[in-house]
Amino acid sequence: MCGRPISVDDADGHADAGWIPVCGLGRLKAETIVRVAGRDLLLIWNEGDVVACERACPHEQADLGLGHVAEKRLFCPRHAASFDLSDGAITAGWPSPPLRLYPVRITGEQIWLEVPERRSGR
Ligand code: FES
Numbered sequence: 001m002c003g004r005p006i007s008v009d010d011a012d013g014h015a016d017a018g019w020i021p022v023c024g025l026g027r028l029k030a031e032t033i034v035r036v037a038g039r040d041l042l043l044i045w046n047e048g049d050v051v052a053c054e055r056a057c058p059h060e061q062a063d064l065g066l067g068h069v070a071e072k073r074l075f076c077p078r079h080a081a082s083f084d085l086s087d088g089a090i091t092a093g094w095p096s097p098p099l100r101l102y103p104v105r106i107t108g109e110q111i112w113l114e115v116p117e118r119r120s121g122r
Pocket of ligand 1: 057058059060062077079080081
């Protein structure tokens, strides 16, 4: 269940040493998975915690924004492997690196994400 992607440019405020405001807690609680447009990242509401991760599944690059969250795990929509949202580990037996997680912080109702450096152009 995903709403429309949001752009970091939609958010109020400004970047703070790599931290960007992404969305409010209320929106994330309502949608469970929020795509961060232009960043290939997701925010996830995980039973009371906020988790940020890469959007592409590390197994075969499926869009994890189309997956679902259950029992503190993110399930991939393609092969149904799942990732532990505390450390990114994939279901045992799958030939894949772990899901990459990113730091988040919350000030009031605002969720902030520490974004990775953008790769320079070719
Ligand atoms: S693409 Fe996600 S588990 Fe295979």
